[in-house]
Amino acid sequence: MSFLQKLFGSAAKEPAAVPSLAGLGTDMHSHVLPGLDDGAETPEQSVALLRQLQELGYRKLVMTPHVMGDFYRNTPEGIRKALDALRATAAQAGITGLELDCAAEYYLDEWLGRKLEQKEPLLSFGGERRYVLFETSYINEPFNFAETVFNLQAAGYQPVLAHPERYTYLYGRFEELIRIRENGVLLQVNLNSLVGYYSAGAKRVAEKLIDAGLVDMVGSDAHNGKHLEHIRSKVLRSDYLPRLLSLPLLNSSL
Template sequence: MSIFSKLFGPSAAPAVAASLAALQVDMHSHVLPGLDDGAETLEHSLDLLRQLQAFGYRKLIMTPHIMGDFYRNTPEGIRGALEALKTAAARAGITGLELDCAAEYYLDESFGRRLEQREPLLTFGGARRLVLFETSYINEPFNLNESIFNLQAAGYQPVLAHPERYTYLYGRFEELERLREQGVMLQVNLNSLSGYYSAGAKRVAEKLIDGGLVDLLGSDTHHVKHLATLRTKTLLSPYLAKALALPLLNNTL
């Protein structure tokens, strides 16, 4: 019996094996314990690791929030949490799952200062130096274009997290097209395909997929509810197959 069957029942196993295993790598999650609004404890983290592995992932790049006013995480603190989780996973017998970290940077004044002061950022993708960033969901950031320019000038590759969720871009799809033409990679959340966040996010995610504008898919896992939605709804979405048919970069990370 597979690990997925043990966790969720035998009837669900074939659908998962046929879908998310193709991604190999989840590059956006909040599984590291006690750093943000994701996993609170090591026990919570280990539960999420087991479930994510059951979906077919072989590697997780965990990306805690770095946000000046709320989550003042540092590269050192994030790496420390990663090492603690690796140790706990080994003791719990979780094998065959590579664990790594980066961060999800919020475009605020503290991020601008980091760029100005040339502070090293947490990246993923090896020499490609990918940096995951997000903005306010409602208010258009005043420093979006400046931040993108500064990231690129510093040798980083910007990756915009869940562009389908920014309501200030609804009705302005051409702005997402322009950002990608500008060299920004776009990462869509898997659960957007099920309408988990909103009907609007689902529509934009589908339009990005139809336009071939998606570079990466991420689970954005914070808790078990996200994984339950992924298992019971997202895996059934016809747009998941469309997304997986795109030349995604997940399995190159």
């Protein structure tokens, strides 16, 4: 033991290791495909996001552009075409060891209802498990939520509700989230919700979902570099991330 250690005590402990997202394996919610929605606008922006996501530890991305009747009328064919182009761009940029795939984030609107009625195929992920990611209005409770869930299930899909912690119409109604999950809907929380990026309310609901063990998947919901930098600088150091990662999340099976 050195003189300074004798004088001031034993050396300070090494800082605790920052949790990694490598154990998740797959990010199943992002807006990295360029030019399709309010996410990446150019292939160059997409490549920058791919590099950031890989640095966070991800080995696979299921990119999920918005499908919304009034704004983003993306089709499975158009999304797959964008995926093929980005794969080529990523290879040219020297990005390796990162598997790229696609699905979609469907908005619960009349357009989605018509697709289900007409038996149009939806973009799912998870292979034969056929997970379909969907979202609702943040403010207004949809009148046809239960009907849409039933129709998705009847069509052979497994519904996954995107970021339930962000829907203000469910604030103060945690029992409704429990009921939704009991009715067969999986719940996906956004990483940035853990640190109040969207709102204090979203943070509280995300923590409550984690404490209750009701989170099935977690996503970056990355639209831009700011989202990913916030995950790197804030979320990786948050108290709730280890609790979240200790849950039996489905990400690594995708």
